[in-house]
Amino acid sequence: MIEVKDLRKYFSSGILKKQYIKAVDGVSFQIERGETLGLVGESGCGKTTVGKLLLRLIEPTSGKISFDGIDLLQLKKKELRKVRPRMQMIFQDPEASLNPGMKVGDSIAEPLKLQGGLNKREIKNKVSELIETVGLNPEHVNRYPYQLSGGQNQRVVLARVLALNPDFIVADEPTSSLDVSVQAQILNLIRDLKRELHLTLLFISHDLEVVRHMSDRIAVMYHGKIVEIGNAKDIFNDARHPYTNTLISPASIVDIKTTSDYHGVSGCVFYPGCPFAAEICSKKEPEMVEIGSGHWVACYYIS
Amino acid sequence: MTEIKDLNRFWNAYKESRLGLIGLAILLFFVTLAVFAPYIAPYDPHEMFKPMEHPGSDHLLGTNDIGQDILSELIYGARVSLFIAFFVSVVSGIIGTAFGLLSGYFEMFGFFLMRIVDAFLAIPRLPLIIVIAAFMRPSIWNLIFIFIILGWPITTRIIRSEVLSLRTRNYVEAARMVGAPDTYILMKHILPNVFPLLVVRLIIEASHVIIAESSLSFLGLGDPTAKSWGMILHYAFVYPTIFISDLWMWWMLPAGLCITFTILSLTFIGYALEELVNPRLRGMTRI
Structure with a gap:
């Protein structure tokens, strides 16, 4: 549709x-x-x-x-x-x-x-x-x-x-x-x-x-x-993205740093606030990956 | 039915403002003078009697230097001043609203029109009026033309800014989504909602025009045959002994008071309406 x-x-x-x-x-x-x-x-x-x-x-x-x-x-x-x-x-x-x-x-x-x-x-x-x-x-x-x-x-x-x-x-x-x-x-x-x-x-x-x-x-x-x-x-x-997890149970994860200059960030949009951020997250934007039927996630952490 | 109810609701809100009521009463007084001038005025303002008579039972405010009854002049003067004010504010209001709607709604058109408006607004108004009036043959219609030319850009700017805000309202977007054409949206959803602002603007414009017309006439740039308040002031002012005798008290003062009170009444009405349009102002201009 x-x-x-x-x-x-x-x-x-x-x-x-x-x-x-x-x-x-x-x-x-x-x-x-x-x-x-x-x-x-x-x-x-x-x-x-x-x-x-x-x-x-x-x-x-x-x-x-x-x-x-x-x-x-x-x-x-x-x-x-x-x-x-x-x-x-x-x-x-x-x-x-x-x-x-x-x-x-x-x-x-x-x-x-x-x-x-x-x-x-x-x-x-x-x-x-x-x-x-x-x-x-x-x-x-x-x-x-x-x-x-x-x-x-x-x-x-x-x-x-x-x-x-x-x-x-x-x-x-x-x-x-x-x-x-x-x-x-x-x-x-x-x-x-x-x-x-x-x-x-x-x-x-x-x-x-x-x-x-x-x-x-x-x-x-x-x-x-x-x-x-x-x-x-x-x-x-079965939420996989760290951001989805913070939405579902906000208390479970440290508070997100809300930044206003994320526009300059070249990697993942969630990188500045992500508790699992690795080096690659700041460099390259993650692609959407299908991890279940019709369940897509854009995050390096899941793989 | 609902229109009458709306009017009632409006009147009930308007009544709250004492200033507004005072203004309305004064304005109604002058409008009555203007409309019924032939019945109220004791003489024809052009009819000549013995010149320079002091106030007395025949001539309540005396006669001027060529023997015309000053009270009758004043009463007929209300006609000229109010007619010019009304005519100019309505016509420049219509032009200004039309351009304001279009320029607020269509971005490209608006951008170019606003540069023209900028040019108009950058010119100081009264000096320009004086210059133009000096070069044109003095007549009421020429004055009206000049005032309209100078009045519409301000209205356009005000209406445009309101349209810019109105057109992003959800109900305008909702209308667009059900397939409403631009003209329909402008006429049905935007125009009715700029109307309150427009009325306030017209009232203010009317008082500006009265001041401008009186100033021009006073300077001798008005229509010499028209019996306006400014013209009375002009003829009185150029009379040699006006200030060393008591003459000014019945020749100049009443005309000056007429102008002052008309403008005051319009200003008061403007305040009251502005409070209605913008409730945040409520109570700030109360006496």
């Missing part, structure tokens, strides 16, 4: 002396149809950037993205607009994803109106249908986002996203701005809908427990690179 190859995004700043921030630095993965891939990593590691790149909300520096056989990066603006409805994104802050001046019902109806082909009554029916699917009450339609709670707003966002029957959804920390009590409800709703509607999901989060709950496979990201990827089970029971 989704195939990403060597995706890179460098942000540059400065006019005379360009400085680059490698937000995403050579990321490759695949997502099968109907599968949920969880993407974990600390904040600032490039998770969200990967999500936005997949939907071409920002343009990558280099790399290849294919979506259902379509080479996304080759598409012209017009062609892209035709493909876009099939891929959607759920953002972290539900209230920010809704226009504050628009009634919630209008926000849900917007995608339907833009796609055309439905008359007013059909749109209205479809909106009520969607409202019900995500577990809202019909009277919520006439409210504004500021009049609803975070959880309710996230349901609205879901309804809006589902309006166009997408195949692929990027969920970027959809629950991290919500109350703990509401988080589980929204997560279960996403999971149920995914099953019911046969969606393909990229689930981004910094919370490993949440990702475990949601995902079939998990990719662990550190400083713009994927360091380990595999089935959820393998990642939790």
